[in-house]
Amino acid sequence: MTDKSVVQAFLEAAAEGNIEALKKHLEQGVDINARNRQKRTAILTAAMNDKLEAVSFLVEAGADVDLQDETCFNPFLFGCINGKLELVKMMIKAGTNLELLTRFGGVGITPACEKGHVDIVRELVTTTDINVNHTNFVGWTPLIEAIILGDGGEKQQTIIKLLIEHGCNVHMVDKYGVTPLELARRKGYTEIEKILLEAGAK
Structure with a gap:
């Protein structure tokens, strides 16, 4: 039917x-x-x-x-974008494909980092093998996304620490060759700058 x-x-x-x-x-x-x-x-x-x-x-x-x-939504990506932790957990349990892309070419962790959804990021990095170094259509990793589109506050700082703890590459540059450290400095995000320096960023 x-x-x-x-x-x-x-x-x-x-x-x-x-x-x-x-x-x-x-x-x-x-x-x-x-x-x-x-x-x-x-x-x-x-x-x-x-x-x-x-x-x-x-x-x-x-x-x-x-x-x-x-618009590229499925339940998992919708949950990641909108901070719906229970939905994200359900979809992980259901075996959702972690490599499917949003309309901007990010994986689920990308918009979660941008929007400051700490719980979603924590869930993804601790319970899945989602690619924390995935590069979207504009050449940004989740780390770069968190720096450029965030406000530099506590949520973004926590997210950046989580990304670093779970294997994010702090040296991966944007499409113009600018490092995450330089991006944080341009924004005046001194706390994020400190976190990146402690992780060996240059």
Whole structure:
């Protein structure tokens, strides 16, 4: 069944967290990975509406957790960008692909570093093997992202320490050849400068 109205009803049930309705649709043969015009699946719709019980139900029912919509969101990347720790944990447990990219070419840890989501960064570096040195489309690593797009405050400092503790390369430059240390100095982030110097940055 790929009837648009049926798919729409299935996605609405996901948005509402209506597990009984989801069950009924699946029993009637709806494709669990059916998508709307924005390429959004039921599990992504449930995730974006904070309906974690519905997300869990759909994972158990065999939904593909990695399918991305037209803006590159899937439940994992949506959670990383928006600071949804429980959702991120669920997706890690469900075996989500950690290498899928956001629309800016980052992996999940990239926007989490930029936005100061300390808990998400901690979860990713301690429970997964996500690439802490991944370079996005503009040539920035998660470390550079945390420096350039952050405010230099405590959250960013904590994130940078976590990245360093878990193997981030403090010497990886941006696409113009500028080091993280130089970027921190240009921003006037003296605390971050200290952290980088202690880690052997030059």
